[in-house]
Amino acid sequence: xxxRAVLDLSHWxxxxxxxxxxxxxxxxxxxxxxxxxxxxxxxxxxxxxxxTNAGLKWGAYHFMRPGDMQEQAQFFVHTVGLSxxxxxxxxxxxxxxxxxxxxxxxxxVRDLTSRPPVLYGGYVLKENIxxxxxxxxxxxxxxxxxxTADRLSWPTGTWPEWxxxxxxxxxxxxxxxxxxxxxxxxxxTADLAVEWAGWxxxxxxxVLV
Numbered sequence: 694x695x696x697r698a699v700l701d702l703s704h705w706x707x708x709x710x711x712x713x714x715x716x717x718x719x720x721x722x723x724x725x726x727x728x729x730x731x732x733x734x735x736x737x738x739x740x741x742x743x744x745t746n747a748g749l750k751w752g753a754y755h756f757m758r759p760g761d762m763q764e765q766a767q768f769f770v771h772t773v774g775l776s777x778x779x780x781x782x783x784x785x786x787x788x789x790x791x792x793x794x795x796x797x798x799x800x801x802v803r804d805l806t807s808r809p810p811v812l813y814g815g816y817v818l819k820e821n822i823x824x825x826x827x828x829x830x831x832x833x834x835x836x837x838x839x840x841t842a843d844r845l846s847w848p849t850g851t852w853p854e855w856x857x858x859x860x861x862x863x864x865x866x867x868x869x870x871x872x873x874x875x876x877x878x879x880x881x882t883a884d885l886a887v888e889w890a891g892w893x894x895x896x897x898x899x900v901l902v
Contacts, residue, residue: 697866698878698885699723699857701754704736706869711740711747713868720878720885721750723782723811727769729758750889752780754813757798759789766801775806780890782811782835785818792821792829799832808891811835811856818848825850833888835859835876854879856888 700714703725711722722744726737737753744751755769773779781802785795795812802810812818812829815837822829825848833856836847840860847855857876864875878885 695720695878695880695882695885697864697875698882699752699876700866700869701725701859701874701876702736702740702869704734706871706873708870709736709740709743710868711743711749714866715747715749715868717867719749719866720882721752721780721889723752723754723780725756725784726753727765727772728756730760730765730768733772750780750886751778752782752811752889754782754784756784756786757790757795758787759794762794762797763801766798766805770802770805776890778890780811781806781808782813783832785812785814788817788820792823792826796828799829809833813837813859815859819846822848822851824848827851833857 697717697719699721700719701723702709714722722740724737724740725734727733741751753773755765757765770781773781783795783798783802799810799812809832812832813835830851834847834852835857836855837859838845838847839862845858857878859874859876862874863872866873866875
């Protein structure tokens with residue numbers, strides 16, 4: 694398992710040096726880009742360039758708010774642009790968004806990008822999902838659960854395994870001032886690089902050389 698394999702960042706994280714982040718062993722960064730139907734993170738574009746120059750895998754997430762899900766998905770993808778190397782992710786934390794609305798957003802992003810976005814969720818997802826859910830199972834789970842590994846729980850009827858686990862919002866990493874969200878990945882650096890944007894889950898016993 695790779696500890697601190699991925700950081701997720703936003704404009705709330707200040708004084709970020711992505712070359713130092715890369716040197717600290719981080720594989721990828723997932724950055725907030727949009728929220729609702731109009732907000733754009735002002736730090737996204739420059740950090741995307743810096744991450745690419747540093748050799749980091751890059752991802753973008755949209756913070757979902759109540760409203761027109763197709764409109765939000767189009768706004769998100771249009772802002773990010775179409776890229777074969779970018780990971781697209783949906784941040785599902787607002788309890789006023791139903792599972793059916795979540796699915797509409799995910800389907801629209803998938804239609805626009807030709808691949809499934811990653812689904813970030815924690816207690817709201819656990820409370821609202823009817824487990825198992827075959828449709829949601831098509832989207833890799835980025836689990837938010839701040840606990841120790843022996844107490845980790847998620848909707849296993851839908852996702853037999855999580856893809857990323859955000860285990861702390863109070864983590865630390867060279868290159869980022871103050872606290873930062875840190876995420877674990879159950880696999881190798883090479884596995885994560887292969888799975889990053891195209892979402893092709895590798896068997897866990899497969900060794901890449």
